[in-house]
Amino acid sequence: MRSMFSGVTGLRNHQVKMDVIGNNIANVNTVGFKKGRATFQDALSQTMRGASSPQGNRGGTNPMQVGLGMTIATIDTIHSPTSVEATGNITDLAVEGDGFFVLSDGKHQYYTRAGNFQFDEEGNFVNTANGLKVVGWQFDLTEEIQNKSPQNVGPIVIQKGMMVPARATDEVKFANNLNDSDVTPTETDPTKDEYYNYIIPFKVYDSKGNEHELNIGFRKSTENTWDYNIYGAPEYNITDGTGTLVFKNDGNYDKDATGGLNQISITVSGADTITFTPDFNKVTQFARETSIDISSRNGYPAGTLKDITIDITGTVSGSFDNGQNRELAQVALANFNNPGGLMKSGQNLYEYSNNSGEPNVGEPGTGGRGSISPGSLEMSNVDLSEEFTQMIITQRGFQANSRIITASDEMLQELVNLKR
Numbered sequence: 001m002r003s004m005f006s007g008v009t010g011l012r013n014h015q016v017k018m019d020v021i022g023n024n025i026a027n028v029n030t031v032g033f034k035k036g037r038a039t040f041q042d043a044l045s046q047t048m049r050g051a052s053s054p055q056g057n058r059g060g061t062n063p064m065q066v067g068l069g070m071t072i073a074t075i076d077t078i079h080s081p082t083s084v085e086a087t088g089n090i091t092d093l094a095v096e097g098d099g100f101f102v103l104s105d106g107k108h109q110y111y112t113r114a115g116n117f118q119f120d121e122e123g124n125f126v127n128t129a130n131g132l133k134v135v136g137w138q139f140d141l142t143e144e145i146q147n148k149s150p151q152n153v154g155p156i157v158i159q160k161g162m163m164v165p166a167r168a169t170d171e172v173k174f175a176n177n178l179n180d181s182d183v184t185p186t187e188t189d190p191t192k193d194e195y196y197n198y199i200i201p202f203k204v205y206d207s208k209g210n211e212h213e214l215n216i217g218f219r220k221s222t223e224n225t226w227d228y229n230i231y232g233a234p235e236y237n238i239t240d241g242t243g244t245l246v247f248k249n250d251g252n253y254d255k256d257a258t259g260g261l262n263q264i265s266i267t268v269s270g271a272d273t274i275t276f277t278p279d280f281n282k283v284t285q286f287a288r289e290t291s292i293d294i295s296s297r298n299g300y301p302a303g304t305l306k307d308i309t310i311d312i313t314g315t316v317s318g319s320f321d322n323g324q325n326r327e328l329a330q331v332a333l334a335n336f337n338n339p340g341g342l343m344k345s346g347q348n349l350y351e352y353s354n355n356s357g358e359p360n361v362g363e364p365g366t367g368g369r370g371s372i373s374p375g376s377l378e379m380s381n382v383d384l385s386e387e388f389t390q391m392i393i394t395q396r397g398f399q400a401n402s403r404i405i406t407a408s409d410e411m412l413q414e415l416v417n418l419k420r
Contacts, residue, residue, distance in 0.1 A: 002046070002066060004408040009069030010401030013040060016072055017394050024382045032094075032113030032348055033380040034079050035387075041073035079339045082381035084373050090310055091117045091125075094378040097370020099333035100350065102361060103132035104155065111334055111359065113378050114348040123159035125316075125329075130347050135361075136314065136331040141165065148330070150361040156316070156329045162305045164320050166209025169274055169299030172202065174216075175282035176291040180251060182220050190229055195219060197226075202294050206271040209301030209322075212236070214266070216278075218292065224249065224285065230264055230278070237267040243278075247285040255281060300324055310374040314364040333369040334359040 017038040027033040045065040054060045084094040093115030095101070100111035116128050125134040133155040139146045141164050178198070187194040196217030204212050214232045221227050221244070230241035241264050246257040258280075266274040283292060303322030310316050314331035336342065337357030342350035352359060365371045 001408050001412065002068060004405055006067065006069035007401045007404035007408065009043060009071060010404065011398060013070055013072050014394050014398040014401060016075075018391070018398070020075060021387055021391050021394060024387050025384070028380055028382045028384060030114075030348065030380050031116055032378045033382065034077050034113070035380070035382045037074075037076045037078055039073040039076070040070050042067055043069045043071050077340050077342070077344065078381065080381050083379050084376040085379055086376050088375055090308070090375050091119065092375055092377050093117060093310065093314070093331065094373040094376040095333065095364075095370045096373050098339070099335045099364065099369035100339075102135035102153070102332050102334050102359070103127055103349070104135050105132055108351075109135070109359070110345065110349040110351060111342065112348050112350065115372075115377060119158060119160075123157045123162075125156040125158065125331075130349075132349075134331060136329055138329050139327055141326055141328075146327075148363060150332075153332050153361060156331070158305075158308065158316060158318070158328050160305060162318075162328075164303045164305075164318075164322070164324055164326055166205065166207060166302040167299050168207040168272065169204035169297060170276045171279070171296070171298045172204070172276050172294065173279040173282065173296045174200075174292060175295035176293055177284045177286050177288050178218060178220075178226060178245075178292055179290040180285045180287045182290070184220050190217075191231075193217070196229075198290055198292060200293060202297065204266070204274050204276070204297070205299035205301060206268065206274050208271060210268075210271050211301065212266065212268060212271075212274065218245075224254075226285075228278075232266070235268065239265040239267075241266075245280055245283065251284050251286040253280055253283050253285075310372070312365065312371045312373065314372045330363065331372065332361050333364045333372075334361045335367070335369050336360070 020036045020038045024035045045067045047063060047065050049064040051063040052061045084096065093101070095113060095115070100113060101115055103110045103112060110132060112127070117125055117134055118128050120126050120131070126132060127134065135153050136156045137146060137148050137153060138156055182197050185195060185197060189195055193199055196219045198218045200216050202214055202216065204214060206212065212232065214230055216228055216230045219227045224247045226245045228243055228245060230238060232238065244258065246254045248254045263275060263277045282295060300322050303320030303324055305318045306321050308316055308318050308328070314333070315327050316329045317325055318328045319325050336359060338355055341353050341356035343353045345351050360367060362369060
């Protein structure tokens with residue numbers, strides 16, 4: 001009997017739906033899990049009479065068909081957004097919005113919403129569950145501009161003892177005021193401190209990161225003119241360390257009247273030559289107390305990594321014991337035209353499929369990719385109230401289909417009993 005076989009399809013496919021519900025509930029606390037959904041469709045129908053069109057004084061008739069049961073239409077992965085939970089672990093990452101973290105085993109790429117990451121003993125940034133390496137951009141600490149093209153992505157490696165190389169000083173800027181009321185000192189020997197109105201000590205660094213102590217002395221020569229001299233210890237061979245500053249009548253620095261400043265070269269035994277041009281554009285000459293000082297100076301010694309932070313763009317920044325903060329790497333995200341087309345491969349991982357679309361890898365927060373919430377993990381999007389409701393509906397559907405089989409069996413029994 002057709003009804004019995006229809007009931008069998010109902011039992012079989014309601015069991016599949018219950019399997020999907022059971023899997024959802026089992027993963028209610030799985031990090032980054034996206035729930036599944038089973039939908040049904042009717043199976044082929046047996047046509048007992050076809051449709052006829054109206055003819056003469058008679059109207060048309062509809063087809064007569066008997067359905068042959070039902071089957072699974074789809075089992076979808078629902079990528080709806082959900083909440084994140086704070087973990088306090090800075091290397092735990094959650095994607096807020098669309099996008100997937102990219103993981104690699106060196107041969108294949110995988111995609112995941114689960115951001116439970118840590119650094120292993122070699123400094124590889126990895127998924128703690130399976131050791132797959134997190135893909136992103138590794139920055140060159142000697143470069144000012146980093147290559148963030150999709151073709152340049154690779155594993156992120158940050159070792160605790162890594163060092164930022166030293167940088168030689170090539171820029172020294174001065175700012176603030178020289179007192180307009182000062183008189184020229186009487187001392188005539190520029191090698192003595194008494195020759196200058198003001199002396200400011202400052203430091204510069206060579207290419208090896210060695211620190212060198214220098215002084216700059218300022219001496220008022222005329223009403224709107226000051227001489228300066230950069231000097232240091234006797235072993236320092238300083239070239240073009242002297243010059244003149246000219247100010248306008250309103251007290252502002254007159255760059256045009258001063259002319260081009262000398263490029264100062266400092267040669268120290270056992271070190272590379274340090275070359276820089278001083279910048280006095282922010283220096284003034286007002287009738288106020290003198291406050292001239294170094295406003296900025298580049299150059300620093302080599303430094304060792306102390307700590308890291310991660311921001312919403314997935315950029316990993318390091319603080320070094322030489323006072324420098326540098327961007328070390330950036331985590332990449334990928335999005336897909338059809339994330340529902342991704343293939344689940346276990347361990348919270350997805351793989352590209354023919355219907356997911358090509359992975360579009362780029363920086364977080366760009367191209368429709370979500371931002372990153374550091375120190376957090378994405379929760380499962382399973383709604384228990386919805387799953388329990390679907391469980392009841394599925395159970396009743398299964399139960400009703402079993403009754404179809406029971407009733408069909410009783411009808412067959414009655415048919416057999418006709419012989420008695």
